[in-house]
Amino acid sequence: GQQVMQIPQYQHVQEGEDFTTYCNSSTTLSNIQWYKQRPGGHPVFLIQLVKSGEVKKQKRLTFQFGEAKKNSSLHITATQTTDVGTYFCAGLDNNAGNMLTFGGGTRLMVKP
């Protein structure tokens, strides 16, 4: 079945450093979503990417969808302590049912 892998699993950064998490799918995706889960919280939707090569920005966050629609990345510029949490990607493959498959998540820790 469809698999969505995320790397790294954990990342420690110093406040002000940049951070990137990568998401790779075993199949071509129709779209991809990103979620953030704060410690002790629940996943919250951040963004959805649909088009091949699409790039979207939200303040210090930049999201990319690969040309082949099999990978995606989330880049945070100049991390802040409020960025702490686990970032999940979730991909949809229409050929594998109309369900999102979540990656394992990347846990970001920021040292002040």
Add this chain to the structure above:
Amino acid sequence: ETGVTQTPRHLVMGMTNKKSLKCEQHLGHNAMYWYKQSAKKPLELMFVYNFKEQTENNSVPSRFSPECPNSSHLFLHLHTLQPEDSALYLCASSQEGLGLVSEQYFGPGTRLTVT
């Protein structure tokens, strides 16, 4: 955020108990989901209900039994659980259309401990 509520927030139960988790969404969505979140598998889809009909059952053991009486409410009935079932159980909802997948809204979860 109060769009999706879950009760109870914490539950401790023995292996011979029967309990139920409740989820309610106030967003007018037509699809609801149960996920299991643990250290081993961060977000594992268990069940999906679309227009009150179960559309997915990801090989979940029969000791977990879902119920969706209407499009706003979702239950997860638990019986004779195992210690490895201890996890955070998250409910989510979304508005689904033909060929479209929209964002999912998650509830705060129920932290379940099986002793």
